[in-house]
Amino acid sequence: MAEFDFSQALGEAHAKYETIEKALDVDRLKSEIAQLEEEASDPNLWDNVENAQKITSKLSGKQGLIKKLASLSDRFDDLETLYELGQEEDDSNSMSEALSGVDALQKDLDEMEIQTLLDGEYDERSAVVTIRSGAGGVDAADFAQMLLRMYVRWSERNGFKVKVMDTSYAEEAGIKSVTFEVDAPYAYGRLSVEGGTHRLVRISPFDNQGRRQTSFAAVEVVPLVEATDHIDIPDSEIRVDTYCSSGPGGQGVNTTYSAVRITHLPTNIVVTMQDERSQIQNRAAAMAVLQSRLLVLRHEEEAKKKKELAGDIKASWGDQMRSYVLHPYQMVKDLRTGYETSQTQAVFDGDINGFIDAGIRWRHEQRREAAAEQAEDKG
Missing domain, CATH: 3.30.70.1660 (Alpha-Beta Plaits)
Structure with a gap:
């Protein structure tokens, strides 16, 4: 492969990197990381285990994005140096390794690009x-x-x-x-x-x-719904049935009425839950799933209204x-x-x-x- 081809491939990869960096908005990412680090340093963080896990998971994910961007950036210089040394010393192995490295870099950038497309509300x-x-x-x-x-x-x-x-x-x-x-x-x-x-x-x-x-x-x-979603479900809009949990073939695995079935009467959405040991836990889990489905339904209805206003897009x-x-x-x-x-x-x-x-x-x-x-x- 000619030097121009290598330079062109590396240039195309660098252009894609810059597009990804812009789409991810690195300054915003760093600001969000600083905010999450502050929340994670709260000595009372783990008083609420579920919330603590969400915060640490979000922090880890955003830190991972920054680290991956930095790693990709370093690889550009390394590949360019490797190829130039290979040329100077007429080392075909080094040049071949650099070419393979550009190909691998392109694939990693393609994977990273997917992250920039995940910009939906949820x-x-x-x-x-x-x-x-x-x-x-x-x-x-x-x-x-x-x-x-x-x-x-x-x-x-x-x-x-x-x-x-x-x-x-x-x-x-x-x-x-x-x-x-x-x-x-x-x-x-x-x-x-x-x-x-x-x-x-x-x-x-x-x-x-x-x-x-x-x-x-x-x-x-x-x-998955979060506390900030504010999906209010009045008790008058749901019917809650309880029954014994069961395993494959209907074999009884629980002699108490711990399994829960919740029916949302206005939409006829039905959610059942039997994984947890207690009825209270299963009801909480079922309500969370019901809220998730109602959240999507609300979002779809809003999108439908916008579509009707804009015509059949x-x-x-x-x-x-x-x-x-x-x-x-x-x-x-x-x-x-x-x-x-x-x-x-x-x-x-x-x-x-x-x-x-x-x-x-x-x-x-x-x-x-x-x-x-x-x-x-x-x-």
Whole structure:
């Protein structure tokens, strides 16, 4: 490769770095870090464990961004020096290492760029995910469990904490529904692009004639509510039912009425919770999830009003957003972005960052185009 090519590649990488640095607003980040450090130094911080964990998690996440930016900046000088030395000493190994380094730097910058696209109102929050089996009988219930495993594995790969909050098991195999929390900064921003209907095509392991079966599962992602959200739910608007918790196949695992089902009467939203040991804990957890869903509903209604005022800017996302085909060929394809892979087992083992990143870029482009069209309409 000629020197011009190396310089051009490094220049393009540096231009992307500057765009990322500007988008992240380093001065604002440092100011937020200083504020969080002040809150974290409060001697009474851990009197409220939940709040303390949120503060320290946010602080760690923002400090990590600053450190990553500094590390990327240092790599530019190191690569340029390495390549120049290789030229001076006619050392092809050093020049080859520098070229490989630029390629690796570009990939890290692409990954960092995703962070700048997570600028939605709730993107920075942890996520509450619900998976429900749809059409397809026992295959759909099994598929729902496969998706649960996929997201848990993805969370583990990224060092995110997962807490299963409620599980409703199917009679024969799999699960009817499951709700779990992914506790990490920007978990909602990343996982929100996973919301929609997922479709599985395979030879059914539950069909003794070995026929191909298509089954569906729905994924819902909402941000975890915070104390500042002010979602007031009057007692008159909810119905609370209690029952005994149960495990797979309906086996009784709790002889007390600790499980809680809350129905929000105006919207008919139903939340069940049975993970905690006491009824009080399950009720608190169920109310938090209900508030999260109402928060998203309020946000959607506000967006709908804006859309009506601006006209029909963009069609909404189709329900069916991804297909997992295991027969007659191996393919997982996102129907919105076109991103696909034939490594189906890797996907079910949690290797879905490619899909998530493509979804985030797609969503950002949709928002950009919608804003541009809205501006034209106003003009």
